[in-house]
Amino acid sequence: MNRTAIKLLIGGVILVGAVSYLAWAGMKEGWATYHLSVDAFLKDTQHHGQRVRLFGKVAEEGLASNPGRLSASFVLLGESGRVNVAYKGVVPDLFKAGAEVVVEGTLDKQGTFQSDVLMTKCASKYDSKEHPQNGGK
């Protein structure tokens, strides 16, 4: 009985240790990806060089998407700030000037945001445009 309790205790300690180790390893590698607006990102330099998600609007000028839509470079606009984005990957269908997008990546030394994830925000736009009578529910 007593020995069982000791065995259970040892097992518990091992498990807790394993979880703590994994959590520590996760923390060290950057546990979570922050979501920031363009303005917040420009203000808060601690996130430069870290992998983050930025959201903003695609600017009209400076938009170039290349053959096969496998990469794109564009300017991401915030309320006041702007960030140049170089994206490598598949360009989504709904990506165009004026679209609200989320990009994930890191800011390089030249001040260009290198991204490999590009998502158009809010695909549920679907609801409102064509049938304004139901918009907003």
Add this chain to the structure above:
Amino acid sequence: MINTLGYYCLAITVLVAAFELLVSLAAVRFGSSQVRRTARRGLYLMAGLLTVSSACLMHAFVTSDFSLSYVARYTERALPLGYKLAAFWAGQEGSLLLWAWLLGVMAALFAFLQRRDQTVENDAAQGTLAAVTGFFAALMLFAANPFEPAVQIAGDGMGLNPMLQDPWMISHPPTLFIGYAGFTVPFALAVGALIARRTDEKWTSLARPWVMFSWLFLGIGILLGAKWAYVELGWGGYWAWDPVENASLLPWLTGTALLHSLVGQRGQGMFKRWNLALAIATFLLCIFGTYITRSGVVASVHTFGKSLVGTFFAVFLLIGVLTSLALFFWRFGAFKADRPLDGLLNREGMLLAGNVLLVLMTAITLVLTMWPAFSGTIDGKEATVPPRVFNKMVLPFALLLVAIMATGPLLSSVGQDAIRKLLRGLTIPLATAIVVCGGLWAMEIRSVWALAAAAAATAVVSAILADLCLCVWTRHGQSGENLLVAAVRVIDGNHRRYGAHIVHAGIALIVIGVAGSSIYGTESKVSLKPGESVDVNRYTLTLHSIDSRRAENYGAAIARVTMLDRASGAIRELQPQHRTYDKGGQTMSEVAIRSNWREDLYVTVLGADDDGSVAFRVIVSPLVSWIWTGGLVLTVGAVFGLLPRFLPLRAVAPAAEPAQPTKPVRIAMAR
């Protein structure tokens, strides 16, 4: 007219539920059989009302009645009939109605099966079922009314989201909801046992088939969702640790734990508190998962948008958690195990270890899923946890669990000579695992994760087979039956045991599939003009032409691609498509997949360029089909485990099956 009927049925359901609660309280207090009959009929009435209400909504979908806002938002006239019916559960309101209907039907079925059970625990369980069903009806009435009239009646609806127009997606939500609704019954039974202080096996033996059934449906639902993501979303994966996926995984993990600790209470009188806690936790996690996906508290790919529904679920969850905790600790002392654990190296010890791991995985997944909400309150900045962190934190425990799965069933309840028995039982599994790993090493496979997964999965399967062979051989020797008859008799003689073994084998297949596809998948992007070819791995892909085709509610550009498997010489035409749906101009890529046991070739159209070249994503993903096969095997095992014995029992000399639990087997349980 019919829509009004549907609405009123919901309203009356709420009233009946409130009445039913009072009647159940009266039954608990006074225990008259008159009152109990009324309580039972109340549950039948609720099931009837919800059925009528669902039929009314179904009718609106079939007749394209766009005077209902819900119908107008999720269908259009040109939608094929099957998808019109499936649109029933495409959105918030309808899916809640489906859930409520399933709950109502299951509650009525439960009341019917327990109609002779004139006990306090049964009254309390029925009251709990009525309360949960009533909550869903009230939720629809006040926050998400499926019969909400459209503000302005349109000539045509907005159509179903193209991503949902897929056979896998039709079947995924109802399967999941059957699981969710089903787990309410074990919860109700646990509440009943707590209130009535029934510390014996009664509630667990009643709960076992419901747990098995709900666990199976939840599991199939998760796999169908994974299959849908795989064939429809076009990124070549099937699991992304999205909050919605995690929401269904959490109750499945605790449900798995519950399924195992039920075994420990049976005959041994152990794990009583575990069983209560797990039954309660599984139900609450079903509600919690729904809360996080429908409240917008954590952003996800397919949330339903922020709404009052989230608040309702939050309040319900809070009430549920507080009531359950109060009940649990009120009776904590009474539900003490009949005997203590002998040590870790026996059947119960392994069950305990497995359950601790499952609960740990649940806790980790829960914290990581909710991290965006926590981090928002800590430093005001939103953050998400990327899938790789989930993999790193959860998968090691999953592998450990598979290792336990290989050893656990070899052990018996009696702890004498445990280590010697374990070592003897482990000889064959360990030997096969080493041989398989050696073979994989020779095939240049060096990933530690791949080797560990292969070793664990092989050990599981070979342990099962070795054990089966031993039992069959012993029986053959003792009874003189030929080997085939002996095998049938042995397997049929213990459905629970062999059902569980088949389920374990299915899980082992899934582990192999997940390891192979996630570690050794390759992805490339190619651009082809008609007539051009490209080599990807062992395949040569040639683009022949781009055709266009018109279907009922979309137009499609179809790329005709020929695949040549240079290793085997097989030739196959693949037709990935790019569809543009009429409603809202949404575009969708339809994936073309060539699948065999070895690997999947997965081709998606990314887009076309002005010079006539078409860009494709080509993914080669090994062993993916093992996941789906594993799902089938698991289903077969679970169903087999639930069925009663096929052949009459024919006893042979005792001690025929070495690793058998010491208790005699009961047949009636499986019903």
